[in-house]
Amino acid sequence: xxVITWLLESSLAGILVRGLAYxxxxxxxxxxxxxxxxxxxxxxxxxGMMILGAFSGFATAxxxxxxxxxxxxxxxxxxxxxxxxxxxxxxxxxxxxxxGLALSxxxxxxxxxxxxxxxxxxxERPLPEVTILAPLGFALAVVLWVVLYHTRWxxxxxxxxxxxxxxxxxxxxxxxxxYVAVVFGGLLAGIAGGFLSVAYRPSWTEGMTSGIGWIVVAxxxxxxxxxxxxxxTSLLFGVLFHLSFRLQTWIPAEPxxxxxxxxxxxxxxxxxxxxxxxxxAAPEALGLxxxxxxx
Amino acid sequence: xxQLGPLRFEHDPESSLTRTMFVxxxxxAAAFLVAGLIFWAYGVNPLRAYRVILVDTLADPRAxxxxxxxxxxxxxxxxxxxxxxxxxxxxxxxxGQLLAGTIAATWIAVFTSTPGPLMLPMMFITxxxxxxxxxxxxxxxxxRLNVNEVITTLMMNYIALYAVSWLVTGPWKGPSVRxxxxxxxxxxxxxxxxxxGTRIHWPTLLLGIALAILVAFLLNRTRFGFEIRVQxxxxxxxxxxxxxxxxxxxxxxxxxxxxxGLAGVGEVAGxxxxxxxxxxxxxxxxxxxxxxxxxxRGNPLAVIVTAVFFGLIYSSGDxxxxxxxxxxxVTDVFNGLILFFLIGSERLLxxxxxxxxxxxxxxxxxxxxxxxxxxxxxxxxx
Numbered sequence: 001x002x003v004i005t006w007l008l009e010s011s012l013a014g015i016l017v018r019g020l021a022y023x024x025x026x027x028x029x030x031x032x033x034x035x036x037x038x039x040x041x042x043x044x045x046x047x048g049m050m051i052l053g054a055f056s057g058f059a060t061a062x063x064x065x066x067x068x069x070x071x072x073x074x075x076x077x078x079x080x081x082x083x084x085x086x087x088x089x090x091x092x093x094x095x096x097x098x099x100g101l102a103l104s105x106x107x108x109x110x111x112x113x114x115x116x117x118x119x120x121x122x123x124e125r126p127l128p129e130v131t132i133l134a135p136l137g138f139a140l141a142v143v144l145w146v147v148l149y150h151t152r153w154x155x156x157x158x159x160x161x162x163x164x165x166x167x168x169x170x171x172x173x174x175x176x177x178x179y180v181a182v183v184f185g186g187l188l189a190g191i192a193g194g195f196l197s198v199a200y201r202p203s204w205t206e207g208m209t210s211g212i213g214w215i216v217v218a219x220x221x222x223x224x225x226x227x228x229x230x231x232x233t234s235l236l237f238g239v240l241f242h243l244s245f246r247l248q249t250w251i252p253a254e255p256x257x258x259x260x261x262x263x264x265x266x267x268x269x270x271x272x273x274x275x276x277x278x279x280x281a282a283p284e285a286l287g288l289x290x291x292x293x294x295x
Numbered sequence: 296x297x298q299l300g301p302l303r304f305e306h307d308p309e310s311s312l313t314r315t316m317f318v319x320x321x322x323x324a325a326a327f328l329v330a331g332l333i334f335w336a337y338g339v340n341p342l343r344a345y346r347v348i349l350v351d352t353l354a355d356p357r358a359x360x361x362x363x364x365x366x367x368x369x370x371x372x373x374x375x376x377x378x379x380x381x382x383x384x385x386x387x388x389x390x391g392q393l394l395a396g397t398i399a400a401t402w403i404a405v406f407t408s409t410p411g412p413l414m415l416p417m418m419f420i421t422x423x424x425x426x427x428x429x430x431x432x433x434x435x436x437x438x439r440l441n442v443n444e445v446i447t448t449l450m451m452n453y454i455a456l457y458a459v460s461w462l463v464t465g466p467w468k469g470p471s472v473r474x475x476x477x478x479x480x481x482x483x484x485x486x487x488x489x490x491x492g493t494r495i496h497w498p499t500l501l502l503g504i505a506l507a508i509l510v511a512f513l514l515n516r517t518r519f520g521f522e523i524r525v526q527x528x529x530x531x532x533x534x535x536x537x538x539x540x541x542x543x544x545x546x547x548x549x550x551x552x553x554x555x556g557l558a559g560v561g562e563v564a565g566x567x568x569x570x571x572x573x574x575x576x577x578x579x580x581x582x583x584x585x586x587x588x589x590x591x592r593g594n595p596l597a598v599i600v601t602a603v604f605f606g607l608i609y610s611s612g613d614x615x616x617x618x619x620x621x622x623x624x625v626t627d628v629f630n631g632l633i634l635f636f637l638i639g640s641e642r643l644l645x646x647x648x649x650x651x652x653x654x655x656x657x658x659x660x661x662x663x664x665x666x667x668x669x670x671x672x673x674x675x676x677x
Contacts, residue, residue, distance in 0.1 A: 044445065048631075084635070088635055088638060088639050092638075092639045092641075092642060093642065094638035094639055094641060095638055095641075097385055097387075097445055098585075098589065098634065098638050099635070099638055101387065101582075101585065101634065102631050102632075102634035102635040102638065103631070103635075104631075105582065105627050105630050105631035105634065106627070106628065106630075106631025106632060106634075106635065107631070108624065108627050108631075109624045109625065109626070109627025109628035109629070109630070109631055110333065110624075110627075110628055110631075111624075112622050112623070112624025112625075112627065113333070113337055113621065113622055113624050113625055113628055114337065116622045206622070206624065211453050214446065214449050214450070214453075217446060218446045218450070221443065221446070252461060252464070252465050254457045254458070254460050254461030254464065254465070255457070255461055257457045258453070258454050258457040258458065258461075261450040261451075261453040261454050261457075262450070262454055264446070264450050265432075265436070265442075265447050265450050265451070268436075268442050268443070268446065268447065269436055269440060269442055272436075272440035272441060272442045273440060
């Protein structure tokens with residue numbers, strides 16, 4: 001623990017550590033989104049899944065007194081919320097963008113409704129900010145990268161997102177793979193939200209995700225759907241978020257709070273300019289519902 | 296063709312008006328049902344909640360006009376969004392475009408010495424331009440570099456949100472308001488008139504209805520509208536037909552953003568008469584307008600009805616806050632559920648349902664046409 005206090009005192013390393021704290025939910029969230037999108041399903045419901053995770057995580061941690069139980073609940077609720085998106089966008093073949101949007105609205109609404117009596121309560125035993133979920137997130141990114149590029153499961157996942165008809169012809173259950181990927185994405189998004197309310201803030205405020213769920217969606221693109229790249233992209237945005245707090249001593253808060261959102265647009269533009277490489281990296285069937293027998 | 300109990304589903308790609316309305320009503324009913332379950336879990340008797348909605352909004356002559364207050368911005372922003380969706384451009388940025396309109400209108404009202412009779416027209420014109428400008432960057436990025444417009448328009452919302460809250464806490468904070476985070480009140484010439492006894496700023500309402508008719512004409516009777524429709528059905532077909540997607544999308548987005556900007560002008564000139572915290576200027580109108588546009592199923596005139604419907608949802612949220620002490624977020628629960636059920640029921644639009652019990656079923660000859668492959672149109676809709 002002394003190492004961490006020392007890191008916080010030295011300025012550049014301190015910024016990095018703080019960036020790591022804010023980057024952690026971005027990392028967990030974008031890893032989940034990368035997997036869902038690799039299977040061909042965009043989930044714009046990250047904001048909703050995160051906020052539901054944040055609330056259920058906080059409530060569970062507060063009631064049980066166990067922050068790890070809180071994180072588990074957050075992941076479970078995130079996964080359940082993702083199941084909703086999966087059902088509408090995969091089974092009912094509804095427009096994925098609009099379904100995700102509906103999930104975000106619903107999540108913000110439901111958490112605001114149920115969480116009303118829980119605001120302003122501090123959590124007695126919060127989780128440490130950077131020592132648990134950040135390294136776990138790095139490890140998870142590596143594991144997910146290995147699974148994606150070097151295992152049979154990874155091939156199945158990528159084929160489902162690139163060429164669902166071919167995957168189907170090979171005997172892969174496209175619908176099942178997509179369900180699993182989306183629900184897994186929701187699990188990670190829920191944990192990301194739980195991190196906010198159990199470790200980062202240790203408290204619950206309505207709407208506390210304040211737009212980072214949308215940035216997570218952008219980060220999946222920025223990382224070219226590569227779990228390893230997600231590490232440094234989320235760290236970069238984590239530092240950016242931290243700076244937007246730190247610099248408030250000298251600069252008014254609002255233009256600084258604007259910064260991550262403006263930077264997202266800049267980053268996406270810059271990525272798109274890289275000679276169309278991103279277009280190749282994007283899963284071919286991203287956003288398209290799969291209907292057997294239709295090309 | 297599918298058999299489900301005594302019901303038979305026959306494929307029929309062209310949906311009729313009655314079927315569209317029936318399916319939409321079914322979706323909304325289902326959303327209310329699930330919302331009732333959530334209220335019940337929250338500890339509010341759902342029947343009591345429904346009764347509060349019906350009695351305190353629709354049956355109360357003083358509360359009834361309040362439905363139209365949120366309906367006005369929803370109508371204006373909704374028509375613009377509908378146009379964008381028809382051209383396959385997913386503009387999620389109406390909220391930011393609306394706020395951009397409020398900034399422009401406030402600038403005209405507070406910081407320029409525009410003569411009285413010109414004041415309101417100038418506010419609407421600059422509001423339109425500001426909204427259009429706010430939608431311009433995402434559309435250019437989409438067209439030139441294929442950057443996903445959903446994300447960029449969303450990011451622009453947050454940028455507009457923080458821009459407004461920066462203006463009202465910093466440079467534009469009114470000298471006469473003593474510490475509150477809003478601008479000075481607009482001069483009288485920048486106030487929109489109300490229908491007597493209500494908060495309905497009727498010039499904006501009329502503008503919305505006129506624009507709905509205009510867009511309906513544009514879509515159905517002009518070459519530009521034809522181009523939008525072709526592009527919406529199949530971008531490839533549009534390209535082969537020599538339609539310039541750049542021009543079409545850009546124009547559509549300028550109109551779409553501009554209309555949202557007009558909605559913003561209506562809010563500051565009609566309701567608040569000053570610029571204040573963004574969460575008070577727009578109660579998420581830009582997002583709810585997406586649902587209103589979606590519910591209208593591509594018909595601009597239908598937005599008039601759907602905007603009023605979501606106005607009712609907003610009023611319901613208000614009365615539920617007052618009568619049942621529920622938080623403001625309750626409207627988001629409704630909106631999210633309605634949107635879910637709307638898109639979830641979309642496939643039903645392409646099926647004709649017939650009552651056909653198993654007994655009569657056998658008499659049907661086996662030569663009925665098989666279920667057709669989904670057309671291109673169905674694909675973009677689903």
